[in-house]
Amino acid sequence: MNDKEALKARVCAEIDRRSDEIVAISDHVMRNPETGYREVKTAAFVADHFARLGLPYRDKLALTGVKARMAGTAPGPTVALMGELDSLVSVNHPYADPVTGAAHCCGHNAMIGSMLGAAFGLRPVMEQLAGDVVLFAVPAEEGIELEYRMELRERGEIEFIQGKPELIRLGEFDDVDIAMITHTTDDAQPWLANPGSSTIxxxxxxxxxxxxxxxxxxxxxxxxxxxxxxxxxxxxxxxxxxxxxxxxxxxxxxxxxxxxxxxxxxxxxxxxxxxxxxxxxxxxxxxxxxxxxxxxxxxxxxxxxxxxxxxxxxLPMQIDSNLRELVRRNQEAFLGADRVGPPGHSTAGTDVGDLGHIMPVCQPLATGVTSAPHTEFYHVTDHVKAAVNPAKFMAMTVVDLLYDRAAEARRVIAEAAPSKITKDEYLAIRRAQDTHEVFDGGLRG
Ligand SMILES: [Zn+2]
Ligand SMILES: [Zn+2]
Missing domain, CATH: 3.30.70.360 (Alpha-Beta Plaits)
Known part of the structure; x- marks a missing residue:
């Protein structure tokens, strides 16, 4: 085993050691759902974990986002590991909030678990990596409660109705070079994890x-x-x-x-x-x-x-092919090649796609949930599959990227650069879509 693989083994051992904590995080968030731009308790819960890790953090970013940074020994690229804070609404969901109807029927609770779990594994080894790891709990991925978000917009509290575009606008991704997040998917397939699908x-x-x-x-x-x-x-x-x-x-x-x-x-x-x-x-x-x-x-x-x-x-999402390959190898390393599914294409969407226009992104998938996302029938049933496994393969991928003076991260960034647009170009695409028209077909004379 070379030094890098030994480091990955150490990271995974630490994640295994804290597996119960990661399961408890994912379970706690599942039982305390909050919809987008209202994730106050979930944000405080994440901030508390950052504090316990001894990590400085900033909160209330795009209303509820929380961001911490772990520095490596030498300057280098920054890799963000993200987790969505928000839930959907599904009043008949078994873990729905009885007052608001909010429910984690997209499995975002597991993402908070996998993001913090990866932090548990990487925190003790940062002195062997170059560059930084940003841990980012991000708000409002689900495009729901449009009237509430329109009100926020009219009050000047946000410009964009979804979290990552708003955070990009605010400059909160200016200091990030690569971003990764693991989503859950339903258990209908034979595999345990997948390196990621493009989305629309x-x-x-x-x-x-x-x-x-x-x-x-x-x-x-x-x-x-x-x-x-x-x-x-x-x-x-x-x-x-x-x-x-x-x-x-x-x-x-x-x-x-x-x-x-x-x-x-x-x-x-x-x-x-x-x-x-x-x-x-x-x-x-x-x-x-x-x-x-x-x-x-x-x-x-x-x-x-x-x-x-x-x-x-x-915006549509293209997964970075280099990142995806690193993720796939790490998934196979501890899950076995036969338990890692092929990359695919999903006709659902995510604002990770927005981020993908300006930097390399990867959204691997993990199982451990019931079927039918966005319905009352979907929730995490196996937090090890949904949160602990992704903590490992994301943390292992960070080691790949930031080991050896972050040579791999620099390669990923350089090879992706020709297909990326600037933040200002991205904001122009978004803003061109935000329009209002009143057409009179004869009512006013
Ligand atoms: Zn969703
Ligand atoms: Zn989702």
Missing amino acids: GALKKLVVFRGRAAHAGGWPWEGVNALKAATLAMTGMDFQRETFRDDDNVRIHWNLTKGGEAVSAVPDDVRLDVMVRANRVEAMLDASAKVDRALRAGALALGAEVDITTMSGV
């Missing part, structure tokens, strides 16, 4: 159709039916589907969040939440423009008005 991008729209109320039996001709305008728009959105290229994985989905008030009145205020997803930013913008056209068409046909607020959500 998404943007969101809050849509309000305004019409004119009237007695639906007595004088319907006096009204302008906003529900019928919305119905036509929904059909128009569906009719776009065959205009999308198969390999762009375009997805358009929506909820009718308000369909009217009294059934005996012509509906004059009808609302939709719309989500547009695609593999490429250009395909996402193309689909978004077609959705807007369909929305206007509905308003125009009925003589209604449509108000469209578009919010950038997440």
